[in-house]
Amino acid sequence: MKNVYIYLLAFASCLPVAYAQNKKVIYHxxxxxxxxxxxxxxxxxxxTLKYNDLPVRVKHLFTNSAGLFVAFRSNSASIHAKWCVTDAKASSNLTSIAQKGLxxxxxxxxxxxxxxxxxxxxxxCxxxxxxxxxxxxxxxxxxxxxxxxxxxxxxIGIEEGANFLALSNPFQRNIAVYGSSIVQGASAGRPGMAYTAILSRRTGLNFINLGVSGSAKMEQEVAHMLAAGKPDVFILDCVPNSLPEIVSERTHYFVQHLRANHPNTPIIMxxxxxxxxxxxxxxxxxxxADQNAQFKKEYETLLAKGIKHLYYLDSNTLLGTDHEGTTDGTHPNDLGFMRMADQIQPFVIKVMQKHNLL
Amino acid sequence: MKNVYIYLLAFASCLPVAYAQNKKVIYHxxxxxxxxxxxxxxxxxxxTLKYNDLPVRVKHLFTNSAGLFVAFRSNSASIHAKWCVTDAKASSNLTSIAQKGLxxxxxxxxxxxxxxxxxxxxxxCxxxxxxxxxxxxxxxxxxxxxxxxxxxxxxIGIEEGANFLALSNPFQRNIAVYGSSIVQGASAGRPGMAYTAILSRRTGLNFINLGVSGSAKMEQEVAHMLAAGKPDVFILDCVPNSLPEIVSERTHYFVQHLRANHPNTPIIMxxxxxxxxxxxxxxxxxxxADQNAQFKKEYETLLAKGIKHLYYLDSNTLLGTDHEGTTDGTHPNDLGFMRMADQIQPFVIKVMQKHNLL
Incomplete structure (x- = not known):
């Protein structure tokens, strides 16, 4: 299902209009x-009702709006917003722009x-x-x-008298990225700096954020939920939250279940x-080191068993080499996310080209 | 006054010692x-008592600990801290690590x-x-x-039985950096990512953070206070907070006062x-654009009047060119600060070499 880049409504002509300050704001x-x-x-x-058997914490995290966005066209001289979130406390490694902002x-x-x-x-609110x-x-x-x-x-608010048009999703294809807090976007300084968001803007492809904070533990129920989707690519960036023995125990089923349901869809680990x-x-x-060694070993075992279209981004410098790419020793800052995007982007593009997805 | 890199106390031998978890912590x-x-x-x-005529807001901001640090040597298996700050509210563009953390x-x-x-x-606390x-x-x-x-x-806490030794300042020379919130460190993800801190670690030189959030307005009283110091270099990164006409009005006096009191000290704008x-x-x-045009014009006027040892870092790409280097459109994220450091470092080094300060 491609998201074709069309306007949902015919667009009215964009005449220049004079805007007064404090003009009435119309919300949409x-x-x-x-x-x-x-x-x-x-x-x-x-x-989370349909996938009710997901672990409670995972269900909760999928209610977070990480990676979600709206798209519109307007000639308004100012753009406004009214929005509500919960009263969840601030995290010490996040700005409130990233955590609760726009x-x-x-x-x-x-x-x-x-x-x-x-x-x-x-x-x-x-x-x-x-x-x-x-x-x-x-x-x-x-x-x-x-x-x-x-x-x-x-x-979203625009000034009275300005044009306003909802747009369809500007990004094509669907690349499902399942992972930890790093995928969810900690510690980007703002929502657009999660690496999935950077990659979507750069490539025009829809990198879907399925990061679940500290709860990316490759449970079978998560594999079942993901397999119910129909993305063009799966990316599994879900190692950081599991002990090495859990990585060892769960990776095989997780990948095999996706492969069984999607024989030709590339899976990138x-x-x-x-x-x-x-x-x-x-x-x-x-x-x-043990987490990554186990993940790599599972990759090799899966390959040896004949699992096709499986790829491993073998890097231990995803955050760069100057040691400045995190906010707290674990979560990338915007410098770290940019470096991750710089390495992940060409790898994914190459896989997609090989599969004639681009 | 060089900060010579010596130990303040003779250092006891660093024998490997076995540490139990939950060992008693000794604070220093x-x-x-x-x-x-x-x-x-x-x-x-x-x-702020001695420089009591500084604007109230500037005095308040100089009570913030931006750029301050402690240095020690230890063989403790863990390092702890007890610290107190104020009940000032969180800023939306800062993590609590950056604002109140270590x-x-x-x-x-x-x-x-x-x-x-x-x-x-x-x-x-x-x-x-x-x-x-x-x-x-x-x-x-x-x-x-x-x-x-x-x-x-x-x-600072170390485990009982571990060595502990206060160190002198590991950084040499003094480079006084007067400026806005950007100098103070908004929106670094953590205290060590303010650009002054990055530059000190990279060069071994003591870049002193005299950033005063939104209050770097080049008041005469600030010039008087700075001129009472004896740094090896002055850096003025204080344009963002002043209207163009204030930049125009105040730069000349500010620079001339520093020059009059420090005839041979390089001043970098x-x-x-x-x-x-x-x-x-x-x-x-x-x-x-007007702020920077006025600052450059003042620089040129000062040069024309024969002011020596004055330098202007003429760049409009301090944050890079991909537009991703801020957290809120104004304040650099860690990506932006790294890019600023990348441009400021060679410029300052060249000036210091020219003045035989390195």
Missing amino acids: ELPVYGKLFDTPSKYHRVD DVYIKNADGEWQYAGSKGTAKT DEGVLVDNLDQTSKEFLVYLPLYDETKSLE IPSVVRELSYFNQVWNKRN | ELPVYGKLFDTPSKYHRVD DVYIKNADGEWQYAGSKGTAKT DEGVLVDNLDQTSKEFLVYLPLYDETKSLE IPSVVRELSYFNQVWNKRN
Whole structure:
């Protein structure tokens, strides 16, 4: 199912209009993108009633809006938002922009998604200006939703009299990325810096964020849920949360179940980043190495058993080599995420080209 | 006044010792480095009683511990901290690690300062492990203090029986960096990612953080305070907070006062980063351009008047060119700070070499 890049409605002409400050703001709800499945709860990533046997913590995390976004076109001189999240406490390794806030990108003259502004909040419901003092040409906007909270509602506001048009998902194909807090986006400084979001903007492909914080433990129920989707590629970046023996125990079933249900879909395995704290913390050093050794071993066993279209991104420098790529020794900062994207992007593109998916 | 890299006390031999978990932790106070002046309040950057005529907001901000750090040697298997800050609210563009937390670096086998761990807090007083499960060799540690709060107290804990030795400031020379929130470190993910801290670790030079959030407005009283110091280099990265007309009005006096009191000290002027929001926000676009145009014009006027040893880092790509280098459109994320450091470092080194300061 390709997301074809069309306008959902015929677009009215974009006449330049003079805007007064403090002009009345008109709010709109929009369809939400970035999901593997349609969900009855608009801002959830997975239907947690349908997949009721998922572990409780995993279900909870799939209610977080990581990777979700809305897209629209407008010539409004300012873009506003009203949105609600929960009263979940702030995490020490996240800004409130990343955890509970919104991030705006605009398609620039080169056709690239360019960062334009953000708004965080310490409240459960907030409203305000996202970007302001824009020229009055018609523009395409992306607004990313909070990474680490459940979005309860979102309305996008434009100035009265401006054009407004919901857009379809600008990203093509579907690449399901199952993983840990790193996939979910800790510790990006803002929602658009999760590596899945960076990759989508750069490639035009829909990297779907299925990160579940500390709970990416490859349970069978998660494999069943993922296998019910129909992505073009699966990416498994789910090593960091499991002890080495759990990686060893669960990887085989997980991959085989996806393969059994999707005989020709490429599956890309990504080892854990080398946690920066592991260079000095000897316990983490061993665990980190053992986790990745087990994951690689399972990959080789699966290959030996004849599992096709399986790929392993064999890198221990996903965060770079200067040791500055994390916020807390585990979670990439925006520097670390950029470096991850720099390594993951060509690997995924090559796999997709090989499979005639590009 | 060079900070010679000597141990303050003779160092006892570093015998490997077996450490039990939950071993008793012994706490120590340490001298605080990263200041242009000695201060009666240990965790303040400036003596705000002595410089009582500074603007109230500037005085307040100099009580924030941005850029301050402690240094010690130990063979403890874990490093702990007890510290207190104020009840100031969290900023939406900062993690609590950056705002109120601590950041640990260890000198590695190559003699480089390597990141090892962090701890943030939402409390006014907290205590806990900073790094853990270390091998039992003797190591040198740096611990950075909170960027955006007043540190009220700090004690560093080591396991009972381990060696502990306060170190002198490992960084040589003094480079006084006066500036805005960007100098103070918003929006680094953690204290060690403020660009002054990155530059100190990379060069071994003491880049002193005199960032004052939104209040770097080049008041005469600030010039007088700075001129009372005796750094080897002055860096003025103080454009972002002032309207263009204020930049125009105040730069000349500010630079001339430093020059009059320090005839041979290099003064480096750094324009405002191009705020990412300014690419779409037309008001900011004009203001940002006008601020920098005025700063450059003042530089040229000062040169024409015969002011010597004055340098201008003429760049409009301090944050890079992909527009991803900020957390909120204004404040660099760790990606942006790394890019700033990459451009500022060679410029400063060249100036210092020219002046036989290296």
